[in-house]
Amino acid sequence: MSSDADVAQEATRRRTFAVISHPDAGKSTLTEALALHAHAIAEAGAVHGKGSRRGVVSDWLDMEQSRGISITSAALQFTVEDVVLNLLDTPGHADFSEDTYRVLSAVDCAVMLLDASKGLEPQTLKLFEACRARRTPVITVINKWDRPGQEPLALLDEIQDRLGITPTPLNWPVGIAGDFRGVVNPQTGGMTQYTRTPGGATLAGREELDADEAARRHGVDWETATEELDLLHSSGQVHDQETFLAAMTTPVLFTAAVLNFGVAELLDTAAQIAPPPSAWVDVEGTARPVDADFSGFIFKVQTGMDRSHRDRVAFMRVCSGKFERGAVLTHAATGRPFPTKYAQSVFGRERETIDEAFPGDVVGLVNAHALNVGDTLHAGPAVTYPPLPRFTPEHFATARIRDTGRSKQFRRGIEMLDQEGVVQVLVSDRRGAQSPVLAAVGPMQFEVASHRLQHEFGAEIVLEPLSYALAQRVSAEAAPTVDRTHGAEVLERTDGVLVALFVNRWRLGSVAADLPEGSLMPMLGSGEVLGT
Numbered sequence: 001m002s003s004d005a006d007v008a009q010e011a012t013r014r015r016t017f018a019v020i021s022h023p024d025a026g027k028s029t030l031t032e033a034l035a036l037h038a039h040a041i042a043e044a045g046a047v048h049g050k051g052s053r054r055g056v057v058s059d060w061l062d063m064e065q066s067r068g069i070s071i072t073s074a075a076l077q078f079t080v081e082d083v084v085l086n087l088l089d090t091p092g093h094a095d096f097s098e099d100t101y102r103v104l105s106a107v108d109c110a111v112m113l114l115d116a117s118k119g120l121e122p123q124t125l126k127l128f129e130a131c132r133a134r135r136t137p138v139i140t141v142i143n144k145w146d147r148p149g150q151e152p153l154a155l156l157d158e159i160q161d162r163l164g165i166t167p168t169p170l171n172w173p174v175g176i177a178g179d180f181r182g183v184v185n186p187q188t189g190g191m192t193q194y195t196r197t198p199g200g201a202t203l204a205g206r207e208e209l210d211a212d213e214a215a216r217r218h219g220v221d222w223e224t225a226t227e228e229l230d231l232l233h234s235s236g237q238v239h240d241q242e243t244f245l246a247a248m249t250t251p252v253l254f255t256a257a258v259l260n261f262g263v264a265e266l267l268d269t270a271a272q273i274a275p276p277p278s279a280w281v282d283v284e285g286t287a288r289p290v291d292a293d294f295s296g297f298i299f300k301v302q303t304g305m306d307r308s309h310r311d312r313v314a315f316m317r318v319c320s321g322k323f324e325r326g327a328v329l330t331h332a333a334t335g336r337p338f339p340t341k342y343a344q345s346v347f348g349r350e351r352e353t354i355d356e357a358f359p360g361d362v363v364g365l366v367n368a369h370a371l372n373v374g375d376t377l378h379a380g381p382a383v384t385y386p387p388l389p390r391f392t393p394e395h396f397a398t399a400r401i402r403d404t405g406r407s408k409q410f411r412r413g414i415e416m417l418d419q420e421g422v423v424q425v426l427v428s429d430r431r432g433a434q435s436p437v438l439a440a441v442g443p444m445q446f447e448v449a450s451h452r453l454q455h456e457f458g459a460e461i462v463l464e465p466l467s468y469a470l471a472q473r474v475s476a477e478a479a480p481t482v483d484r485t486h487g488a489e490v491l492e493r494t495d496g497v498l499v500a501l502f503v504n505r506w507r508l509g510s511v512a513a514d515l516p517e518g519s520l521m522p523m524l525g526s527g528e529v530l531g532t
Helices: 004-012 027-037 062-067 094-104 122-134 152-163 211-234 241-245 263-273 404-420 444-457 479-483 505-513 526-530
Strands: 014-021 074-080 083-089 109-115 138-143 166-169 172-174 182-185 190-195 205-209 249-254 295-303 312-320 328-331 336-339 343-347 350-353 362-366 376-378 395-401 424-427 437-440 461-465 470-474 488-493 498-502 520-522
Touching: 004 014, 014 027, 014 094, 014 122, 014 263, 027 074, 027 083, 027 109, 027 263, 074 263, 074 362, 083 263, 094 122, 094 295, 109 122, 109 263, 122 152, 138 152, 138 263, 152 166, 152 211, 152 249, 172 211, 182 211, 190 211, 205 211, 241 249, 249 263, 295 404, 395 404, 395 444, 404 424, 404 444, 437 444, 444 461, 470 505, 479 488, 479 498, 488 505, 498 505, 505 520
Parallel strands: 014 083, 014 109, 109 138, 138 249, 166 249
Antiparallel strands: 074 083, 172 182, 182 190, 190 205, 295 312, 295 376, 312 362, 328 336, 328 376, 343 350, 343 362, 395 437, 395 461, 424 437, 424 488, 470 498, 470 520, 488 498
């Protein structure tokens, strides 16, 4: 049995972080490149898998591979020297921001990825605000420097002006966007020069040059880069660990992930400056130290990862203590024992049995049908961590099974997708359980739900969009009145919350005016959670 000192020491070795970005900024490509540099894979895939280059490991869902976008979250773990990195890849598409928010609740740091030509984009801004709300330190990576883009100084000005956080460059590009030669290394005063490999599938060539050799080879490009970096340093934009951990500054690196340029520097940076796990705060406001008795938080549930077994994996962030496979833990929500015989580390779709884990690690608990997103498991003194919010849906559609002989598979699939948070499921006596209403933050969630019901559960559905545009919580007393009103309807969410749907804001206001105060209440919205 490990001592408290052993657990604390193991915790200091962990770095748990997520990559956040707007769609198409290169997030999955960067995730793959990081795994390549950590020697977790032999060859990096590409999002679209062109030619002989395979698809990325982290995008394992069929729709992700066919569309070249991240829909699910992926957990990857690898070791760099003596540091254990837990990297959680997240969906970039705005329609899946609720899943991204869940992942951000389980990390200690974030890597914010920007497209060199586009800078700060809407989804990046929204996700940054989620980090700000949780005071999560952010490392900024300006990606795609191998393509034409903005001036580097302009990109840093945008970060400071729009985010209100000071960017502190840890390196600086030699060569304009589209002609990426390498980076200035402020620690040595020299340059790291990169060389392409065929297709970018393997590690890029690297050569360390002193300042004189860099000047000889790269002339005016080297001179410009060093002058710009000196200008920033003279204005005080120098990395300071204390202000970074306080989320007041953001270290900046430049990369071309598809070519594996600058990726090693990001890996080293994450290992060196990203914070290790710290005490988690429970629902009563008490901080549970990392070396306390075991506790873990379920931040994600995923089905369909193993097509052969139709299993269900609950992703648990270890918050305190040591996890040991086979231990019987307590499920805080029910007080019942929970055995942990089937525990695995998850690398994309690939898995290995895991026997132990420490604070910051992510454990996949297989066939954990009793666990839901936001649940707490613990040993020793009871603890419950704050649950995760459900976002306010803005799109609604009824779902019906096309072949009534597949009703059992339909019900099972709907239940699984609801537990995962792919969609919210609303039911009512009026519509019946055979025609649930699916509610989503974005319409692409309907596509994912329909695709997975058909291909994972053999339950092809017909979706019929509804005209509702707004949702509010409604009291039990007011529910019958609202449900009888034209342009409104009341359904029950599977967690017991009564949800009133309205066709427009005018109808909502009209109904609210005739009800006692407090009958209708806002649901938690993505804007509220993400601070926008």
